[in-house]
Amino acid sequence: MQDRAITAEKLTKKFGDFTAVDQISFEVSKGEIFGFLGANGAGKTTAMRMFCGLSLPTSGVATVGGFDVYSENEKIKNSIGYMSQRFSLYDDLSVIENIRFYAGIYGMSSKAIRVKAEHILKGLELEAEKNMLVGSLPLGWKQKLAFSVAIFHEPRIVFLDEPTGGVDPITRREFWQLIYEAAGEGITVFVTTHYMDEAEYCNRVSIMVDGRIEALDTPTGMKKHMGVGSMNEVFLQLARKATRTEN
Amino acid sequence: MKQFYNFVIKEFIHIMRDRRTLFILIGMPVVQILIFGFALTNEVKNSGFAVIDLSHDERSAQLIDELDASRYFEIRGKFQSVESLEQSFRKGQVKIGIVIPSNFGKDMERPGGASLQFIADASDPNVANTLINYANAVVLDFENNINGEKKIPYTIQTETRMLYNPQLKGAYNFVPGVMAMVLLLVCTMMTALTVVREKELGTLEVMLVSPLKPLKIIIAKAVPYLLLSMLNIASILLLSVFVLDVPINGSLTLLVGEGILFILVALSLGLLISSSTASQQSAMFISLIGMFLPTVMLSGFMFPIENMPLPMQVVSNAVPAKWFYIIVRSVMIKGVGLKHVWKETLILSGMLIFFMAMAIKKFKVRLA
Structure with missing residues (x-):
């Protein structure tokens, strides 16, 4: 159990008659980069919200960082980081103010923030832009900054909800570089994405269709099993079975 | 914290x-x-008024003076007919007109008393109402002044006090x-x-x-x-x-x-x-x-x-x-x-x- 960052067993979420997440079971190891794939409306976001403590499961069992999602919500919140598809930085705050704010809500001391911020900004080559408003930075920079902010308080697990929407392939590569660095430091990465080339970067991926997990394997294993050459084809074959559309 | x-x-x-x-x-x-x-402000100050004075006597002149002297009214014209008064209303020069019938001064001495007519521009009803009230007050005042000179028995004098906001x-x-x-x-x-x-x-x-x-x-x-x-x-x-x-x-x-x-x-x-x-x-x-x-x-x-x-x-x-x-x-x-x-x-x-x-x-x- 100790080397499991996330576990789910028959985890289910219902909204009235609608079953958004239907008895999903899987485990994510510590330090793993776990890709959580699925078409729009497949139930990815709902599942992720349950792990983040934003929503309570209807039934089933789940733990995050060894803590129960029903009863140890507060402990989970202290051990995870979260980055949404909208990057969640404030445009009217400067780079350093954004860092200070987000680190501050995790209760980090001013001194620890200062030391760490210097280190991070150096790594991102954003030292000169420290006092610039985030709104004036290019999208790719914002996104990398948002990721650094999400793992600034050194969480054990970071949840990324479609973090690379709308940016160019080069920036996406650089972004994944950061993800690898974080995983190297022992942070478990749980990422949802639409880009199948990104799925190839993950250690393991699961593909959700209509609220259920249809496939769960390493990208190589999955391609082999389905007898196709790319993750894109794997996804299309599975997603074609979907009967429900978004909303 | x-x-x-x-x-x-x-x-x-x-x-x-x-x-x-x-x-x-x-x-x-x-x-x-x-x-x-x-x-x-909904207070009305120095509104233009016009007079059709058909009486031309001492009393009518006195009344017109009193209206003009009050801080609510200011005389803008004297006319001979209602038609010319209406012209003035149309142009927006006056808000209220006062018609003083002939023999006004003499009628005042008679038992039936004298009468007056107010004509107001009611395109803005609130202002018209306020002006009529003000004009009535001035006329009442005028009446009291004259009665004071002459001692008429059995009149009721009202005295109004506006509490908390005396100047309204x-x-x-x-x-x-x-x-x-x-x-x-x-x-x-x-x-x-x-x-x-x-x-x-x-x-x-x-x-x-x-x-x-x-x-x-x-x-x-x-x-x-x-x-x-x-x-x-x-x-x-x-x-x-x-x-x-x-x-x-x-x-x-x-x-x-x-x-x-x-x-x-x-x-x-x-x-x-x-x-x-x-x-x-x-x-x-x-x-x-x-x-x-x-x-x-x-x-x-x-x-x-x-x-x-x-x-x-x-x-x-x-x-x-x-x-x-x-x-x-x-x-x-x-x-x-x-x-x-x-x-x-x-x-x-x-x-x-x-x-x-x-x-x-x-x-x-x-x-x-």
Whole structure:
């Protein structure tokens, strides 16, 4: 159990008659980069919200960082980081103010923030832009900054909800570089994405269709099993079975 | 505590960076007070009047002089026919016309008495009514003066005293009104907008994932607007006392205390709106239509509630500004203490608890 960052067993979420997440079971190891794939409306976001403590499961069992999602919500919140598809930085705050704010809500001391911020900004080559408003930075920079902010308080697990929407392939590569660095430091990465080339970067991926997990394997294993050459084809074959559309 | 402090600092940075909005929030009450004080007044001064004097005697001349001498009227013309008077109305030169029939002076001596005709421009009925009342008052005065010379038995002399506002100044009425309006606008609308903005940005989600307690988020969001509103109360009171000569007859502490109570009601309304809407536009729309209009229409500040049809009077009870308006008028103008406004205070407190509970409940429902 100790080397499991996330576990789910028959985890289910219902909204009235609608079953958004239907008895999903899987485990994510510590330090793993776990890709959580699925078409729009497949139930990815709902599942992720349950792990983040934003929503309570209807039934089933789940733990995050060894803590129960029903009863140890507060402990989970202290051990995870979260980055949404909208990057969640404030445009009217400067780079350093954004860092200070987000680190501050995790209760980090001013001194620890200062030391760490210097280190991070150096790594991102954003030292000169420290006092610039985030709104004036290019999208790719914002996104990398948002990721650094999400793992600034050194969480054990970071949840990324479609973090690379709308940016160019080069920036996406650089972004994944950061993800690898974080995983190297022992942070478990749980990422949802639409880009199948990104799925190839993950250690393991699961593909959700209509609220259920249809496939769960390493990208190589999955391609082999389905007898196709790319993750894109794997996804299309599975997603074609979907009967429900978004909303 | 440090988390909370950190959050409040961030909110202040947001407000300070948005200079234009800040300027409006601070400047608006000042501008409103000045506009209401100097431009939009329902007192009528020096209105033009015209006379058709068919009598041409000593009495008629005396009456015309008295009208002209009063501060409400100023003579703009003397005509011989109603047609030429109407010309003058059309051009907007005069608001009221007075027709003095022939033999006016002599008729006054007779038992039946004399008669007069007032013709008013009723395209603005309120002004017309006010002018007719003023004119009647002047005529009554004129009559009394003459009767005083002659001693007629059995007349009833009425003496009117306007309590609390002897000069019938409009400012006594709109200062409390503007206060309610501004506080509602700053607190309700701005709070609603600031929370919904975080929703739109997706930053609210990040905060809900963080160990920060939702209640702390709500309070931290409200603190800067609470302070800003206090500043607004101060500027409104200073302007009223020193520029418009409206006294604070009651206790200042009570007045400020009631102000804070109303601010809290407005803040919780803003939070309620923000947790029930998804976009800044709809939050703004609901604040304006749902809050601002009822405040202007149903608080008794622009239109007297006593004159409304019963259903409207009932509805007006749900408008927080109505109660605050009554409280401010009582404390500030009449100078009464808490003993006389405890009922209104209790109603506002009840509203505060209700809206707060609703807002927190809604906020939690969203999380499930």
